[in-house]
Amino acid sequence: MSITKRKAREVVERARSYHHGDLRAELLRRAEETLSRAGVDGLSLRQLARDTGVSHAAPSRHFRDKQALLDALTIAGFERLGAGFEQAAGSGGDTAAFPARLRAMAHTYLRFAIDNPALLALMFARKNSSDPAIEEAAARAFTVPIEMVADAQAGGEVVPGEPRRICLSAVAALHGLAAILGSGLVAAEEADGLFDEMVGHMMDGLRPRR
Missing domain, CATH: 1.10.10 (Arc Repressor Mutant, subunit A)
Structure with a gap:
């Protein structure tokens, strides 16, 4: 042909x-x-x-207009991120230790942030939209990691606190790492080491104090 x-x-x-x-x-x-x-x-x-x-x-x-298109892109982004979290949660099985599950979730988010910087920026830019469907999509997307933190708290593996706020702290740290890696400030071969160190710091901060 x-x-x-x-x-x-x-x-x-x-x-x-x-x-x-x-x-x-x-x-x-x-x-x-x-x-x-x-x-x-x-x-x-x-x-x-x-x-x-x-x-x-x-x-x-x-x-109906450009803002409606942007809202739909935002919702689709959260749906894709949420699907990634679900896949990460299922990859290790229900018996996976919390550090392994945390690492899988963190890697999923970091990969999404690096691969979709413009989409991620749109997803967290809410000042121009009042569509409640966006808040609902965001809540659904983070259901899996929030439940993971709550389960770990119930098992005595994570410090007390509101699980959603703990997840937001982790997201903020991963945001920063994605920005650093995307800027070229550090060499690409350093990425894995920086990620491992960040997950280690997260675990150190989340472990209950004896």
Whole structure:
């Protein structure tokens, strides 16, 4: 099959998939690509329609305006992060020791932060949105690590305290590490060592004082 015919076939198949309800997912996928490349200012529904090959009015059937699109990207980001936490929780099984589970959760978050810096920044920029679905998505995403901390507290492995606040402290530390690694301030080969040290410091801080 020639390149021209192959491209024509891809366009037809893509258009056919949109008629089956996949346009919203495709718009979000392309919007996230633009976000990572050009930031929030580079996003527009009109340009998104051109990039996707649909009419200018088509995106508005799914997102009433740009803020609605950004809110949908934010929710999708939290859903993906939450799925990553669930996968990390299941990788070691229910019998995994707390340090191993903590390391798996921390690695999941750090990897997400490094791979999706623009999306992560959007996820934590709430000043322009009042959509309660975002708060709900964020709460669902962090359910697994919060429950992990609560379980460890019940087993005497973690200091007393509100589990959500303990998780937020860990997120803040991982945010900082992701920023350092992403800036090039340290060499790439140092990343694993820094991560191991951070997890060690987390464990030292979370262990109950005897």
